Amino acid sequence: MTLANQAALRHKTEQALRELGINQTVIAHRTLPFFEDIDEALLVVAEIDENGKRHRLTKPAAGAWLEMKQAALQDGVALLLVSAWRSFDYQTDLIRLKQQRGIAPETFFTALAPPGCSEHHTGRAVDINTPGCDEVIGIFGETLAFRWLKDNATRFGFSLSFPPDNPWGFIYEPWHWCWNP
Ligand SMILES: [Zn+2]
Structure with missing residues (x-):
């Protein structure tokens, strides 16, 4: 991304925060990354969840997700898409x-x-859950599904974006993975 793009994205985020009535100082001390909102035309439906919600990703990311989900299933592990683009x-x-x-x-x-700083804007990030895990936050990191992801996700191009003590000031997010080509 060019510096001009980066500056434009930062401006858009600052504008949105102003409209929300949130003081910029809340994030000023954090070196948050900026992500361009991907063109919707480049997205495909990766999964429709049990509530009928259509989760969209870029075509290659959706392909990688489905491949990974299938491989997990063969190992007896069910992965569910909770949030995508x-x-x-x-x-x-x-x-x-x-x-x-x-x-x-x-x-x-x-x-x-x-807004503007979410990896989900790229259409390559996924929040994952597994059946029987009611709360995504906190306990997903203790599931068999998470252990499987830790051992296998890189084979499919997915990596954990926010490990403990990450430099962006986000909490540890064991459910959030991103496909990085
Ligand atoms: Zn996420």
Whole structure:
């Protein structure tokens, strides 16, 4: 990404935060990455979940996801797609929901990226869960599914984006993986 692009993305994020009434200082001390919202035309439906929600990824990322899911299943491990591509506007809506619940930005920005800073904008990031794991947050890291991912995900091009003590100030997110070609 060019520096001009980077500056434009930063500006767009700052604008969105202003509109949300969130002080820029909340994220100013963090070196958050910026991601361009991918063109929707490049996305395909990777999975339709039990609630009928259509999770979209780029075509190669969707292919890699399905291959990985199939391989896990052969090892007796079920992987479920919880969240895939998220647009800038959708990310903004998620933040608005947190605000409506009275959660402080200092808190929710440790698990939720500001719009423009979410790896989900790329159409290559996935949040994964497994049946029987009610809460994605916290306990997914203790499941057999997570152990399988740790041993096998790299074979399919997926890596864990936010390990413990990551430099971006996000909490440890064992459910969040990104396909990096
Ligand atoms: Zn995620």
